[in-house]
Amino acid sequence: MKKKNVNIKRIVTKSGQVRYYGNGKRLKNKLGKKKFVQQNPNLPLNQYTESERRSAKALRRYNNAWKFNGEQVQDIYIEVLKALAVPLEKAKNKDLATILDNEGKPKYHRFMDVQKEIDFEAKRNKNFLRFLVEKGMPNYRGRDFETFKDNKAKNITDLSDILDTEALKNYTLVVTDPDGDEHRGRVKGLLAVRDFEINIGEEILKLHTNSAFLRFDYSYTLDFDNRLMFIDLQKTNKYKELSDYIDRGFDPKESIDVNDLWENVSLEIMFS
């Protein structure tokens, strides 16, 4: 059964208290305020109590905002949809769910369809992706068209991939191993990195039998003139050991970030 619209009356007592009544019955303040503002959305702001004014402003903001099935949508989505030339003018009451496609069916069945359309374009259009990142689109922080960014490689496989990219395939990898020996060339350099990872894994197992998760992060520097890519696996301080990080009474529920032990490697360890 549909509820009847109850006319809400607001009464201010002599002591300044605000009370709301509907059908002659006193309503709880929160409900009364909400209903009163809904019924009187266009009063001049000075005719509301302070608390009503906040509600009235929020209601006006809501009424002016874009929505999807009545739920507010962040402004940035509208900006992005404009960039995608979505016919926003076809929306009724500024609700994206009312936009119809050429066959007269809703263009977006669910809100996530909006996100999917944006992602679809971003995966194919470098400029559009850049636009999303610059605009601060939710979920696009730090995204990059390429897998690798900021001269960082997440593991040896990424590193091998980087060396095969168009941009860097003519670069020579120069890896300095923990003993200070230099390994030049893709194969020799990657062999040095492989041995480094095996060594570290072994060292960690000696320190803690329950190794759960390791993640190596390699940063590299580029010498553009000589087409060289450098990775230094030496320690930053020869008196520091991996055990210094693991033995210092870590909380087993948190990961250990070893980010200053080696020149160009950081390591995340999590023990089970």
Added chain:
Amino acid sequence: MKLTIPRTTENINFNIKILNMLNVPFEVQHGTYTTTIITEEKKVKYMMNKYNNRVFACAKIIKRDVLKSPKAQEIMADKFFKINYGFSNLVESYQAKRVLNIDISSAYASCLYNNKLITEATYQRISTLPKVERLPVVGMLATSYTKFIYDKGECIDVKVHRAETANVFFYLIDEINYIMQEIRHLLGNYFIFYWVDGVFFSEETPKDKIKNVENFLLELGYRYKYEAVRDFSIDSTKKSLIIKMNKNNEFKQYSINHDNVGDSVKNYLLKGIKQQETTPNVTRI
């Protein structure tokens, strides 16, 4: 013949040295936790820890199903971001004595099944595994390693191997993320936070909004469960998010660095694999 040996530099170098001396062609497959030396006659696996065969067997069945699925073929040919998002960024600090929490049950297995990427029998098989094993079997869709190829006593080339099904793994992450974003939208201002396959929202959320979320999940074929969450807090700084809660009477803490936010989900899933190697009963990251 297949052998499994503890992974140490000494063990591996000894084997490589012998094979080089014998001028035998061989291959060294190197992953973060496992190094495998393969010759024509045998395969020697050097592992940091032990894997459970049950996980491998199930992962193999998933892969078989995925490769047979027409939809998977489309996904494998498509492009996916390698940086994925497992939670809503722009999270504000928040504290509450009690919050509501809906977790999707077997989210990734359900996603595989709902998208016709695996058969019902495979879905049932995954469902019988404990959570710590369900995550790795899916994560194995994105296995990668580096192959070092040796011939005539020296390493002559390095090749990268990425599982052909890796995109399916990224597709699953995206799909669950879309679902979480839809729930976020349905909850409006009552939404607090989501992490991978669980969403946290205010205890004051109106019933109709909660019903909308439930109907949405059921419509897409996802089962869900409510978890009791107390003493919930999010400490959001420019650098990181620290989430603390008491979930089902167990204290949990997640620390997420904003710089690596895109990797969080991927790592969450892959961490499952690593944890499985040593402690099959670990249920948290």
